[in-house]
Amino acid sequence: MDATDKLKSSYDIVIAGGGPAGSSLAIRTAASGFSVLLVEQKKFPRDKLCGEFISPECLPHFDQLGVSDDIQAAGGTALTETVFYKRNGKGVAVRSEWFGGKGATALGLSRSAMDDVLLSRASAVGVTVLQEATVKKLLLEDRRIVGVAIADKARNVHEVGARLVVDATGRSRSVARLIGDKRAEPTSAQHVAFKTHLRNASIANGVCEIYVYQGGYGGCNRVENGLYDLCFIASSRDVKRLGSSAERVMREVVFSNDRAAAALRDAEVAKPWLAVPIERFGRGKLIPGDGLITVGDAAAFIDPFTGSGMLMALQSAKIAAVAITNSKLSSTLLARKYTREYSDAFDHRLKVCSMLRFAAFVPFLAESTISILAKSENLREKLARATRSTSTQNT
Ligand SMILES: Cc1cc2nc3c(=O)[nH]c(=O)nc-3n(C[C@H](O)[C@H](O)[C@H](O)COP(=O)(O)OP(=O)(O)OC[C@H]3O[C@@H](n4cnc5c(N)ncnc54)[C@H](O)[C@@H]3O)c2cc1C
Structure with a gap:
């Protein structure tokens, strides 16, 4: 049976985007008894540009979502530092x-594996999952969003009613853009990010390495199947100068960092390179329209050097799920609860990151910060924790 044959005419909640924010919100809201449709434009499993460093605080979320065993079976690498x-x-x-308490480790696992586990779980708990389908249009009644138009892979269009639409489409905010959210419009990118998987990198098991260089930074850690995720950000100017060749940017820009050169010079590229422009960091509109909310990167994009974007995706989805359940989908109540809880959880850490961002892209400042932090473990721990938040211990 074609997946579109399962479509009902309306759902309580339609979520666009099957990344960690969309899938986890779908699992949580389905568990609370809502009817949920999840629309994802790609066919999973799929590769995704990401450092693939899963922060330790994500692991309790996996427990709550019922996917811990499957995540463990996917065979990632425990990362201690x-x-x-x-x-x-x-x-x-x-x-x-x-971040995660005594003895806690982060996890190196491909997004291909992690996202597939979460999306499969959503399906298993009763969410209608439509892959290779895109939310193309919002349906409006008296300026309130009451549903979406979805194009499937055969380009057939299906109109579906919704009491709430959720934009979980990541940094593209492609659903918010449909109602003319100016802050969602693409701007010219100052940075480009690249990712591949490598074989035979000289990096100790259990360690994630971050390299500072002119115009950006990069990171490498082991994932599953003996592979290493290499992901880096470079200035658009350097990328253009080097003919947009990921391999050249790696060798001429990333390898200007002595440790990156030593660890990666003899590694082999094992997967096709992925590249995306990085247009902006920080907050977008949380509630772009009546009947539409954003979660995950669509709500705010936190700097990758924190290794906490997936954590924010899972946490914001949890906060949204609680607000949805407590408000029983009353839009005014939901907007009030979600806005307040979201700000409590994320405003402080986003502010800290926006200050650190200046240093991250200027080697002199980044290196001065590293030198100062090298002198005090206490200071290091405090700053590391400030990129998360104390008020989110329960999320
Ligand atoms: C260079 C870089 C490195 C990073 N490294 C790390 C890291 O090491 N650790 C970490 O925790 N975070 C990292 N992040 C951040 C992390 O990738 C994101 O925070 C995380 O993916 C956000 O999840 P999400 O579910 O909000 O969005 P996404 O994971 O982007 O998922 C959005 C989904 O929506 C789908 N979609 C888009 N438009 C539509 C549409 N119209 N209809 C239907 N579906 C649609 C997409 O196909 C996609 O599957 C990094 C980010 C970058 C850019």
Whole structure:
């Protein structure tokens, strides 16, 4: 049976985007008894550009979502520390247990595997999952959003009613853009990110390495099947100068960091490169229209050097799920609850990251920060924790 044959004429909630934010929100709201449709434009499993460093605080979310066994079976790598390297190869370590508590580890696992586990779980708990389908249009009644038009892979269009539409489409905010959310319009990108998987990188098991260089930074850690995720950000100017070749950017820009060159020079590229422009960081509109909310990167994009974007995706989805359940989908109540809880959880950490961002893209500042932090483990732990939040211990 074609998946579109299962479509009902309306759902309580239609979620666009099957990344960690969309899938986890779907699982949580279905468990609370809502009828949920999840629309994902790609066919899973699919590769995704990401550092694939899963912060320790994500693991309790996996438990709550009922996917811990499947995540474990996917065979990732436990990561005990992240080492930030200056261009001269000197590094400073941040321990994973500072985030997740004594003995906690982060996890290196491909997005291909993690996202597939979450999407499959959504399907298993009763969410209608439509893959290779795109939310193309919002249906409006008296300026309130009452549904979506979905194009399937055969380009047939299906109109579906919804009491709530959720934009979980990541940094593209492609659903918010449909109602003319100006902040969702693409701007010219100052940075480009690249990702591949490598074989035979010289990196100790259990360590995530971050490299600072002119115009950006990159990271590498082991994932499953003996592979290493290499993901880096470079300035658009350098990328253009090097003919948009990922391999050249890696060799001429990333390898200007002595540690990156030593660890990765003899590694082999094992997967096709992925590349995406990075247009903006920080907050977008949380509630772009009546009947539409955003979660995950669509709500705010936190700087990748924090290794916490997936955590924010899972946390914002949990906060949204609680607000949806408590408000019984009354839009005014939902907007009030979600806005308040979201700000409590994320405003502080987004502010800290926006200050650190200046340093991250200027090697002199990044290296000065690393040097200062090298002197005090206490300071290091405090700053690392400030990129998360104390008020979200329960999320
Ligand atoms: C360079 C870089 C490195 C990063 N490294 C890390 C890291 O190491 N650790 C970490 O925790 N975070 C990292 N992040 C951040 C992390 O990738 C994101 O925070 C996370 O993916 C957000 O999840 P999401 O579900 O909000 O969005 P996404 O994961 O982007 O998922 C959005 C989904 O929506 C789908 N979609 C888009 N438009 C439509 C549409 N119109 N209709 C239907 N479906 C649609 C897409 O196909 C996609 O599957 C990194 C980000 C970048 C850019």
